[in-house]
Amino acid sequence: MPSLNPERLRADSARVREQMLSVARERMRAGDADLPMNAIAKEAGVGVGTAYRHFPTHQVLLEALAADSLAALVADARTGANDPDPARGFARLMRAGLRLMLDDPALAAVLQRRDFACDETRELGAELFTSFGAVLDRARAGGAVRAGITADDLRRLMCGVQHAVRAGGDDGAAERYLDVMLKGLQNRAGSR
Structure with a gap:
């Protein structure tokens, strides 16, 4: 491997x-x-x-390029999992993840895939999804995220948001698009 x-x-x-x-x-x-x-x-x-x-392989090269950013994202996920305010921890993690993907296009490319080529990336990925799952569970329990939203849904949405930001060239787009996504994820009366 x-x-x-x-x-x-x-x-x-x-x-x-x-x-x-x-x-x-x-x-x-x-x-x-x-x-x-x-x-x-x-x-x-x-x-x-x-x-x-x-x-x-191309994937091994991408994972090598993204290694530091992926480790930083794992650290952000751990921090988010320990935030006493689940909604704030979730939003902070989403912002950190988007910033990292925009700063490091290799990270965005690696996160678009569900499988990894290198053992180190697999280990970091497993840790990321465990910590991220804890953040997501707490955010769901606190009403910041509606039921039924999975970690994989969020991975795909974040990849989509970073793609939209890159396509637009608008300096304020990242925060605006992320805000729309976060508000759309909130658990509101009558939402499923």
């Missing part, structure tokens, strides 16, 4: 890996979600075989 753990690499191999990640990160920020391995290898000054040894 592919690993995201660079500590297992020799120093020169770790430098090459970081150079490829730097190139891939810049390409993602420029809007190139395809991340062609040939182009990344060329820009990083390495052979394509070296690139594929480090990142055997």
Whole structure:
């Protein structure tokens, strides 16, 4: 199974890996979600075989790019699960998640999928969904989220909101769209 753990690499191999990640990160920020391995290898000054040894699939590369942001999202989910006000903890987590996805397009790409390629990502994903589930359960119990909304529903909605924000180019869109979503999720009299 592919690993995201660079500590297992020799120093020169770790430098090459970081150079490829730097190139891939810049390409993602420029809007190139395809991340062609040939182009990344060329820009990083390495052979394509070296690139594929480090990142055997597109998904492994995305997960490596998103690793720090995913860890930050897990930390935000833990914080949200411990917030004494369930509605505030839920809203804070949604805002943090959207901010992270907008700051890191690789995170958004990784969260769009339900399966992961690397063990570390699987572990972080499991921890995220456990902590997020606790936040969601408390928010439901406190009326901030209507019954029947699942963690997977929210994953999809958040991916949709970040896509809408990116498509619009409007500076205030993120908060506005998120506010619409949060209000639509609230448990109101007569809602199901």
